[in-house]
Amino acid sequence: MNGLPASLLELIRRTSAEIPDDVQRAILAALEKEKKNTIAEDAFKIIQKNIELAKQKSQPICQDTGSVLFYVDCPPGFDQIGFAETAREAVTLATRKGYLRQNSVDSITGKNDGTNVGPGAPTFHFHQHRAPAVQVRLILKGGGCENVGAQYSLPSEKLHAERDLDGCRKVILDAVLQAQGKGCGPGVLGVCIGGDRATGYELSKTQFLRRLDDRNPIPELDQLEQDILNTANELGIGPMGFGGRTTLLGVKICAANRVPASYFVSISYMCWAYRRMGVTLDAEGRIANWLG
Amino acid sequence: MPTLLTTPVSEAQIRALKVGEAVEITGTLFTGRDAVHKYLAKGGALPPAVNLRDGIIYHCGPVVIKDDAGRWKVVAAGPTTSAREEPYQGDILRRFGVRGVIGKGGMGARTLAACQEVGAVYLHAIGGAAQVLAEHIKSVRGVYFFEEFGSPEAIWEFEVERFPAVVTMDAHGGSLHREVFEASQAELLKRL
Numbered sequence: 325m326n327g328l329p330a331s332l333l334e335l336i337r338r339t340s341a342e343i344p345d346d347v348q349r350a351i352l353a354a355l356e357k358e359k360k361n362t363i364a365e366d367a368f369k370i371i372q373k374n375i376e377l378a379k380q381k382s383q384p385i386c387q388d389t390g391s392v393l394f395y396v397d398c399p400p401g402f403d404q405i406g407f408a409e410t411a412r413e414a415v416t417l418a419t420r421k422g423y424l425r426q427n428s429v430d431s432i433t434g435k436n437d438g439t440n441v442g443p444g445a446p447t448f449h450f451h452q453h454r455a456p457a458v459q460v461r462l463i464l465k466g467g468g469c470e471n472v473g474a475q476y477s478l479p480s481e482k483l484h485a486e487r488d489l490d491g492c493r494k495v496i497l498d499a500v501l502q503a504q505g506k507g508c509g510p511g512v513l514g515v516c517i518g519g520d521r522a523t524g525y526e527l528s529k530t531q532f533l534r535r536l537d538d539r540n541p542i543p544e545l546d547q548l549e550q551d552i553l554n555t556a557n558e559l560g561i562g563p564m565g566f567g568g569r570t571t572l573l574g575v576k577i578c579a580a581n582r583v584p585a586s587y588f589v590s591i592s593y594m595c596w597a598y599r600r601m602g603v604t605l606d607a608e609g610r611i612a613n614w615l616g
Numbered sequence: 617m618p619t620l621l622t623t624p625v626s627e628a629q630i631r632a633l634k635v636g637e638a639v640e641i642t643g644t645l646f647t648g649r650d651a652v653h654k655y656l657a658k659g660g661a662l663p664p665a666v667n668l669r670d671g672i673i674y675h676c677g678p679v680v681i682k683d684d685a686g687r688w689k690v691v692a693a694g695p696t697t698s699a700r701e702e703p704y705q706g707d708i709l710r711r712f713g714v715r716g717v718i719g720k721g722g723m724g725a726r727t728l729a730a731c732q733e734v735g736a737v738y739l740h741a742i743g744g745a746a747q748v749l750a751e752h753i754k755s756v757r758g759v760y761f762f763e764e765f766g767s768p769e770a771i772w773e774f775e776v777e778r779f780p781a782v783v784t785m786d787a788h789g790g791s792l793h794r795e796v797f798e799a800s801q802a803e804l805l806k807r808l
């Protein structure tokens with residue numbers, strides 16, 4: 325795995341500076357659809373110009389380079405400890421090179437040692453599969469949008485939300501209303517219905533690994549995704565909460581079993597600066613190909 | 617067409633601005649975020665070289681590096697969430713005669729009241745547009761409290777040209793954030 329350090333550094337650089345093609349298409353479509361000569365249209369133009377500049381200059385799309393989340397699919401016997409060590413070094417080096425901001429703060433002392441490495445930072449999610457390939461996906465999750473995430477416990481009397489899919493719909497749309505433009509909208513929702521408080525949020529984030537143009541194989545969830553996307557875009561919140569035709573670029577929902585006593589709906593919000601890239605590695609740890 | 621503002625801005629110019637209006641700012645911006653606001657609100661004094669009267673504060677923790685010639689260069693400079701300064705902002709507007717605050721996400725009732733009282737506005741920059749906004753910063757004129765507060769929290773004095781923003785809270789009690797919230801809430805109720 326001699327090639328691993330360079331591969332991970334390149335994965336971090338591209339993730340920070342380049343928007344995935346499906347997200348780029350969604351932003352261009354939203355710009356096209358927006359009412360002309362409005363502050364909403366101007367906002368989209370600036371967003372689009374920013375995406376182009378960042379790529380061209382190979383600099384971070386947003387100065388908040390977020391929480392660094394690695395998702396690794398690997399065969400049994402893969403050295404996870406070695407991978408994590410190399411990845412921590414790559415994160416430190418990427419920070420020194422300016423691909424990542426000095427963005428990780430000790431929660432007890434308030435100190436920022438400038439490495440982006442510490443307890444829980446970066447975060448690793450390893451997943452074994454019965455195939456020889458090693459796939460590494462990286463998400464940089466911004467803080468402003470993380471702050472507008474929400475977890476609801478059903479039933480909610482206040483929102484008249486019961487323990488069914490209609491109740492889920494009500495609380496998810498409430499999260500969109502409460503978020504307004506504060507998470508640097510238009511955003512993408514990752515949702516998990518069920519699970520416990522921890523797994524619910526964790527699974528809601530895995531939804532950001534999906535492409536915006538995919539469809540949910542579970543018909544009930546597919547319908548809910550489309551419904552929430554369309555309804556949210558009728559609310560007129562718009563980019564940055566300026567008012568406008570596009571409030572969300574996508575909605576991705578999964579479900580996990582729950583215990584009879586609990587019914588959580590966990591919602592993560594991803595800003596327009598959606599940073600997600602992935603690679604397949606060869607036996608030497610070099611990048612074999614980029615994942616969509 | 618955006619309204620052009622040149623610092624120092626007069627009270628009359630600021631009072632003429634309305635919610636939803638696009639502006640472009642040319643002149644000087646002073647950054648200030650959590651540490652600066654807390655320090656000033658506790659009675660701290662500004663460095664003699666920093667004059668906020670009729671000026672504009674930018675809620676921003678920029679990424680600034682020194683180039684090979686030893687000059688400061690702004691690499692990324694998007695707005696940060698303004699709501700954190702809500703406890704302090706109104707007092708600072710009054711005490712220093714500030715005419716505008718740039719940030720993202722909007723601010724609350726106390727800041728809105730202070731804007732009305734002194735003649736000031738809240739200007740919303742595009743969150744996340746760190747590269748585009750950095751391009752509008754032509755030079756770094758100075759940096760203050762660098763040692764005390766660290767780079768992102770320091771006061772940076774930027775020379776800007778046609779820096780784009782939108783008036784989302786005006787000096788007449790208008791708030792686009794409140795308007796859009798109420799309108800979107802009404803739309804949502806129809807669809808539940």
Ligand code: SF4
Pocket residue numbers: 386387388389390465466467468469470507508595596597694743744745
């Ligand atoms: S929410 Fe996203 S776009 Fe906005 S400042 Fe944070 S990382 Fe940047």
